[in-house]
Amino acid sequence: xxxxxxxxxxxxxxxxxxxxxxxxxxxxxxxxxxxxxxxxxxxxxxxxxxxxxxxxxxxxxxxxxxxxxxxxxxxxxxxxxxxxxxxxxxxxxxxxxxxxxxxxxxxxxxxxxxxxxxxxxxxxxxxxxxxxxxxxxxxxxxxxxxxxxxxxxxxxxxxxxxxxxxxxxxxxxxxxxxxxxxxxxxxxxxxxxxxxxxxxxxxxxxxxxxxxxxxxxxxxxxxxxxxxxxxxxxxxxxxxxxxxxxxxxxxxxxxxxxxxxxxxxxxxxxxxxxxxxxxxxxxxxxxxxxxxxxxx
Ligand code: FEC
Numbered sequence: 001x002x003x004x005x006x007x008x009x010x011x012x013x014x015x016x017x018x019x020x021x022x023x024x025x026x027x028x029x030x031x032x033x034x035x036x037x038x039x040x041x042x043x044x045x046x047x048x049x050x051x052x053x054x055x056x057x058x059x060x061x062x063x064x065x066x067x068x069x070x071x072x073x074x075x076x077x078x079x080x081x082x083x084x085x086x087x088x089x090x091x092x093x094x095x096x097x098x099x100x101x102x103x104x105x106x107x108x109x110x111x112x113x114x115x116x117x118x119x120x121x122x123x124x125x126x127x128x129x130x131x132x133x134x135x136x137x138x139x140x141x142x143x144x145x146x147x148x149x150x151x152x153x154x155x156x157x158x159x160x161x162x163x164x165x166x167x168x169x170x171x172x173x174x175x176x177x178x179x180x181x182x183x184x185x186x187x188x189x190x191x192x193x194x195x196x197x198x199x200x201x202x203x204x205x206x207x208x209x210x211x212x213x214x215x216x217x218x219x220x221x222x223x224x225x226x227x228x229x230x231x232x233x234x235x236x237x238x239x240x241x242x243x244x245x246x247x248x249x250x251x252x253x254x255x256x257x258x259x260x261x262x263x264x265x266x267x268x269x270x271x272x273x274x275x276x277x278x279x280x281x282x283x284x285x286x287x288x289x290x291x292x293x294x295x296x
Contacts, residue, residue, distance in 0.1 A: 066286070089125045106241070107140070113168070147186075160230045160232065183238060
């Protein structure tokens with residue numbers, strides 16, 4: 001058996017000129033209102049992606065460390081940008097892999113996220129290799145411990161901890177999607193291990209697609225917390241693992257600004273990024289998936 005890993009992430013445009021093509025890819029061909037495009041270009045400009053692109057750089061650093069840790073080839077495949085998941089699969093197969101472990105840098109399963117990555121990988125691989133796909137790893141003990149340690153280090157007596165994740169259209173709950181339950185389970189485990197009793201959960205990064213999304217949104221949630229007397233919030237994102245637009249804009253800019261108007265102090269834990277301890281957690285997940293011919 002010759003194993004390789006396809007490490008998958010959302011992907012991010014490398015240059016401002018790439019934003020329209022990137023957004024079109026996210027929309028899957030559905031139209032984009034001009035004002036939404038302009039708003040996204042402005043956010044990426046403020047993020048400074050011309051000089052350095054956090055998501056793509058962190059994913060490459062994670063890939064390189066994971067490869068070293070595992071002693072197996074690891075290829076990056078992006079869902080919405082380059083290198084594409086199909087390119088990563090081709091590289092793995094051309095290098096002789098007959099077994100591919102598929103791991104997404106997003107811990108919780110949803111039909112609208114992880115399942116899409118799986119579809120792209122399966123389509124690319126076809127019958128050329130066996131896929132061992134990791135469906136979820138949000139309750140992975142090493143991941144929970146890493147977040148709990150970061151929360152405990154910053155949590156003060158007066159802190160209220162808000163766990164966050166990317167929102168998705170609310171209809172997924174009626175469709176029986178486990179996404180929200182899995183997120184809440186990670187939050188519960190982290191709070192328990194960090195010894196935090198005062199915590200809540202909110203979603204972030206909702207898109208204006210014209211249908212209701214899972215809430216509460218972090219900005220509305222901050223309003224409600226302020227009204228109930230909370231003055232010190234520690235944010236722990238559990239549904240993302242890297243610094244990227246949704247962290248640096250939605251939390252570090254928008255949520256920080258809203259908190260300031262409400263006289264709430266807001267801090268967040270550092271993201272796992274390519275931290276060696278986090279990469280060891282990922283390596284353990286890959287090793288287990290490689291050893292067992294089924295999803296974990
Ligand atoms: O730093 C970067 O350049 C990329 C940051 C980024 C991450 C990310 C993660 C997730 N998304 C998820 C679901 C959706 C759904 C839609 C949607 C739209 C966007 C847009 C941008 C964007 N997402 Fe994203 N997402 C990131 C970036 N996302 C930009 C489009 C403009 C906007 O809304 O701001 C709606 C699609 C549609 O219109 O039909 C749904 C989920 C995740 C977490 C899991 C993962 O990482 O794959 C779920 C990072």
